[in-house]
Amino acid sequence: MQARSEETRGRILQSAMTLFGRQGYDATGVAGICEAAAVSKGAFYHHFASKQAVFLNLLEEWLQSVEVDLAGALAEAPNVVDGLLGMAARTRGIFTAADGRLSIFLEFWAQARKDPEVWRRVIEPFRRYRELFAAVIQRGVAEGTFRPVDPATAAQALVSLAVGVIMQGVFDPRGAEWDRVTQEAVGLFIEGIGKR
Amino acid sequence: MQARSEETRGRILQSAMTLFGRQGYDATGVAGICEAAAVSKGAFYHHFASKQAVFLNLLEEWLQSVEVDLAGALAEAPNVVDGLLGMAARTRGIFTAADGRLSIFLEFWAQARKDPEVWRRVIEPFRRYRELFAAVIQRGVAEGTFRPVDPATAAQALVSLAVGVIMQGVFDPRGAEWDRVTQEAVGLFIEGIGKR
Numbered sequence: 001m002q003a004r005s006e007e008t009r010g011r012i013l014q015s016a017m018t019l020f021g022r023q024g025y026d027a028t029g030v031a032g033i034c035e036a037a038a039v040s041k042g043a044f045y046h047h048f049a050s051k052q053a054v055f056l057n058l059l060e061e062w063l064q065s066v067e068v069d070l071a072g073a074l075a076e077a078p079n080v081v082d083g084l085l086g087m088a089a090r091t092r093g094i095f096t097a098a099d100g101r102l103s104i105f106l107e108f109w110a111q112a113r114k115d116p117e118v119w120r121r122v123i124e125p126f127r128r129y130r131e132l133f134a135a136v137i138q139r140g141v142a143e144g145t146f147r148p149v150d151p152a153t154a155a156q157a158l159v160s161l162a163v164g165v166i167m168q169g170v171f172d173p174r175g176a177e178w179d180r181v182t183q184e185a186v187g188l189f190i191e192g193i194g195k196r
Numbered sequence: 197m198q199a200r201s202e203e204t205r206g207r208i209l210q211s212a213m214t215l216f217g218r219q220g221y222d223a224t225g226v227a228g229i230c231e232a233a234a235v236s237k238g239a240f241y242h243h244f245a246s247k248q249a250v251f252l253n254l255l256e257e258w259l260q261s262v263e264v265d266l267a268g269a270l271a272e273a274p275n276v277v278d279g280l281l282g283m284a285a286r287t288r289g290i291f292t293a294a295d296g297r298l299s300i301f302l303e304f305w306a307q308a309r310k311d312p313e314v315w316r317r318v319i320e321p322f323r324r325y326r327e328l329f330a331a332v333i334q335r336g337v338a339e340g341t342f343r344p345v346d347p348a349t350a351a352q353a354l355v356s357l358a359v360g361v362i363m364q365g366v367f368d369p370r371g372a373e374w375d376r377v378t379q380e381a382v383g384l385f386i387e388g389i390g391k392r
Contacts, residue, residue, distance in 0.1 A: 024310070026222070110306045112367060114220070123368050149384060156372065157357060157381035164360030171308060172319050176352065185353035188345060192388015 009047045011037045013061075016054045021104040025055060025111050056121060059108050063125045069093065070132070080140035081190055084133075084158075088186035091162065092179040106170050126163075130155045137193070146193045154193055161185055205243045207233040209257075212250045217300040221251060221307050252317060255304050259321045265289065266328070276336035277386055280329075280354075284382035287358065288375040302366050322359075326351045333389070342389045350389055357381055 015037035019028040030051050034044050048054045070087045077083035112119040133155035140146035146154075165185065169178035211233035215224040226247050230240050244250045269286045273279035308315040329351035336342035342350075361381065365374035 106305065106309065109302065109363070109367065113302065119367070123371065126364065126368070127371070150380070153377075153380045153384060156377050157384055160357050160360030160364065160377070160381060161353060162360065163363050164356030164358065167305070167359050167363055168322065168356065171305065171315070172322070175319065175323070181349075181352050181356070184346070184349045185356060188349060188353055189385060189388060192385060196392065 005047075008037075008039055008043055012039060012044060012047060012054065013058060016051075017058055017104055020055065020058070020107050025051075025107050052115070052117070055108075055111065056118065058104065059118070059121055062105075062108075063121075067125065067128070070129075074132075074136065080136050080143065080145055081194065083136060084190050085183070085187060088183045091165075091182045105166065126159060129159050129162075133158050140193075144195065147195055149193050158186065158189065161189065201243075204233075204235055204239055208235060208240060208243060208250065209254060212247075213254055213300055216251065216254070216303050221247075221303050248311070248313070251304075251307065252314065254300065255314070255317055258301075258304075259317075263321065263324070266325075270328075270332065276332050276339065276341055277390065279332060280386050281379070281383060284379045287361075287378045301362065322355060325355050325358075329354050336389075340391065343391055345389050354382065354385065357385065 012033060016028070016033045019032055019036060028051070030041065030044060033051070033054065034041055037044075048057070069090045073086035073090045074083040077086050108118065108122055112122040130152070134151040137146060137149065137151040137154045141148055141151065162182070165178055165182045168175065208229060212224070212229045215228055215232060224247070226237065226240060229247070229250065230237055233240075244253070265286045266283045269282035270279040273282050304314065304318055308318040326348070330347040333342060333345065333350045334347040337344055337347065358378070361374055361378045364371065
């Protein structure tokens with residue numbers, strides 16, 4: 001029974017992500033999610049208190065998977081330069097994910113403007129990413145790999161670069177090879193703060 | 197009569213910008229815009245064919261003012277480094293504009309997903325900005341101010357940086373002094389591609 005319950009929960013999340021991405025959060029209702037997932041309303045409310053709860057769950061899962069991925073790239077790397085380049089390379093997964101994750105990225109931001117709870121959860125990881133990058137850059141400066149740049153500024157620049165590339169990738173998917181752009185732009189930046 | 201007509205048109209645009217920014221495009225109707233602007237529906241339709249026409253007009257005006265501002269900063273500068281730093285400094289105006297322009301920035305992007313005409317007009321200037329930056333960087337490389345970086349990659353990084361900072365500024369206005377962040381991050385990037 002446990003396995004079946006998990007499978008139902010997963011199907012609700014998957015259907016909700018597809019619908020939010022395709023038609024937006026506001027235009028999607030619990031009834032539509034139930035229909036797409038082929039579950040009853042009773043089953044839906046057994047797993048989630050509301051449409052918002054499904055949405056926050058998707059957001060949380062997405063942010064966590066990105067964070068685990070980035071931390072993994074850093075942990076595997078022999079030095080800070082390779083660590084940061086490795087993190088940039090991991091963004092490939094974000095752009096190639098075919099499950100519609102990228103198309104609901106904007107929906108998260110749009111809802112954040114209207115819903116303080118979503119806002120809090122969208123904003124918080126950006127602050128964490130900035131701290132994570134700042135710590136890495138600080139290490140690079142201490143090791144003498146990087147010039148004595150301000151770690152907070154450099155981290156903010158890196159996070160902004162990433163956000164900017166993702167936003168453009170969402171809107172203009174065919175405008176560039178976005179995963180290559182990310183790697184090259186981050187590479188150029190890292191080279192720029194490196195000692196020569 | 198001409199002056200009064202212009203004044204009416206301006207009031208419609210101003211009211212629409214406030215409402216789109218505060219409650220979103222979808223939740224705003226022509227009736228609401230007319231009420232806020234204290235104009236009749238007849239006057240509204242004399243100036244604009246639809247709500248979408250008002251929206252596209254606001255988008256176009258905003259993008260043009262940004263572009264004129266950036267081009268001006270570049271033209272005034274004695275060299276490419278100062279030109280790029282001057283462009284970054286001009287973004288201050290974007291963040292300090294009190295008229296709600298920033299708060300409808302996201303609304304433009306959200307509508308772009310649903311409306312191909314909005315999409316075309318939102319995407320097109322990004323491509324122009326990339327070309328503008330690439331030309332400047334190319335000049336810097338030719339002059340020997342910059343290292344022999346790939347102008348297209350560097351331009352893409354700069355545009356992404358700007359988009360990322362603006363997006364974060366929209367969402368987390370108190371999370372940082374965003375105009376200072378822009379200048380410092382761009383400064384760091386320019387320094388990074390500069391010859392030492």
